[in-house]
Amino acid sequence: MTDTALVIGGTRFIGRHTVSDLLANDYEVTTLNRGTREDPFADDDRVTHVEGDRTNERDLRTAKLSADPDIVVDCVAYYPADVETAVDVFADVDGYVYISSGSSYAEEEIPKREGETPLHACTPEQATDESDETYGNRKAEADRIVFAAAEEGVNAMAVRPCIVYGPHDYTERLDYWIDRVLSYDQVIVPGDGQNLWHRAYVEDVASALRIVAERGEPGAAYNVGDRRALTLEETLETIAAAAGADCEVVPASGDALAAGGLEPDDFVLYREYPHLLDTCALADLGWESTPVEEAMARTVADHREAERDGSEWDPGRDAEERVLGVKETL
Known part of the structure; x- marks a missing residue:
C-alpha cells in the first residue's frame, strides 16, 4: 500500500522541494494552497492539488478527507493559531511536522540545542503580529503548541531550519x-x-521533514542545517x-x-x-547533509x-x- 502525504504549501521553495523528496520516496502527495502561484506539479499525476486557505479550518479538513494522509508537512504556518488548528485537525495522522525556525531560540549560544537553549516568549499581541520583529516569538509559541499536542497523544513534531538556500529561493x-x-x-x-x-540546503530540509515525519519522536524539535557551516x-x-x-x-x-x-x-x-544549530538529533534519525x-x-x-x-x-x-x-x- 502506497504511503500518502499532505503538504500544506508545496509550490514555492521548501514546499516544492518537499513534494519532490516525497515523490522520490514513493509517496502519493496532495498539496493544499490557494493556487495563486504557478504549480510545478500541475502535470504530475502523482500529485493532487486541493485549493484552499490553510488558515481556514474547513479547508484543512477538506484536504485531509481528500488526501487521507499518513503524514502531514506544514510549510506555511506563520502564526500559533495556525498550528493550534492543525494539531487538532490532524490529531490522528502518523506524523504531523510543523516547519519552525532557528529564530525560535531566545539565547545567543554556540551551538543552539533543542531542549536546552531557551525559546522566545510570546505575548498575545505578538502571537498575531505580522512584523518581522515577532517572527521568532510566533514560531516559538507554535513549537510549544506542538509539544502540548504531543502530550495529548498527537504525533506532532517541529523542524527548525536556519537560513535556507538552494534552487528556487525566492528570498534571493x-x-x-x-x-x-x-x-x-x-x-x-x-x-x-x-x-x-548557519545555513541549510533546501533539499536537506525537505528530506529532514520527511524523516522526522516517519521516525521522529512526538513532541520533539529537530534543528536542520548544513553539517559543515x-x-x-x-x-x-x-x-x-x-x-x-x-x-x-x-x-x-x-x-x-x-x-x-x-x-x-x-x-x-x-x-x-555567530548563529549555529546543533543537528545531532536529526542525524541520529538517519538524516544526512549534502x-x-x-x-x-x-x-x-x-x-x-x-x-x-x-x-x-x-x-x-x-x-x-x-x-x-x-x-x-x-
Whole structure:
C-alpha cells in the first residue's frame, strides 16, 4: 500500500522541494494552497492539488478527507493559531511536522540545542503580529503548541531550519552574493569575513521533514542545517569555486565601510554574533547533509538559469567601490 502525504504549501521553495523528496520516496502527495502561484506539479499525476486557505479550518479538513494522509508537512504556518488548528485537525495522522525556525531560540549560544537553549516568549499581541520583529516569538509559541499536542497523544513534531538556500529561493539572499562573485573581480565582505550565520540546503530540509515525519519522536524539535557551516568568506570562496570564477574576497572593517557610507548590517547574511544549530538529533534519525560544495554547485547552476540577482539586497556598488578605493590607499 502506497504511503500518502499532505503538504500544506508545496509550490514555492521548501514546499516544492518537499513534494519532490516525497515523490522520490514513493509517496502519493496532495498539496493544499490557494493556487495563486504557478504549480510545478500541475502535470504530475502523482500529485493532487486541493485549493484552499490553510488558515481556514474547513479547508484543512477538506484536504485531509481528500488526501487521507499518513503524514502531514506544514510549510506555511506563520502564526500559533495556525498550528493550534492543525494539531487538532490532524490529531490522528502518523506524523504531523510543523516547519519552525532557528529564530525560535531566545539565547545567543554556540551551538543552539533543542531542549536546552531557551525559546522566545510570546505575548498575545505578538502571537498575531505580522512584523518581522515577532517572527521568532510566533514560531516559538507554535513549537510549544506542538509539544502540548504531543502530550495529548498527537504525533506532532517541529523542524527548525536556519537560513535556507538552494534552487528556487525566492528570498534571493544568497543570490545577491552569487551575483557579486559572478559580476566582479573584488567582493567586499563586512568585518573580517569570519562571521557565521548557519545555513541549510533546501533539499536537506525537505528530506529532514520527511524523516522526522516517519521516525521522529512526538513532541520533539529537530534543528536542520548544513553539517559543515561556512563563514561568509568561505561561502564566497565556495561560490567562486562552484562557478569557476576568479574573485578576491575583500574584508572591510567598520571604519573602512564608513568611507562608503556603509555599515556591516547593510550586507545580507551578515550577523555579528555567530548563529549555529546543533543537528545531532536529526542525524541520529538517519538524516544526512549534502556536502556544501555539491549544494553550492546546484545553487549556482540554478542562479544562472533563473532571473534572480538579489538586487533588493544590494547596498550599492558605487559605495563598495569607494570602500575598495580607501582600502587600496591603506
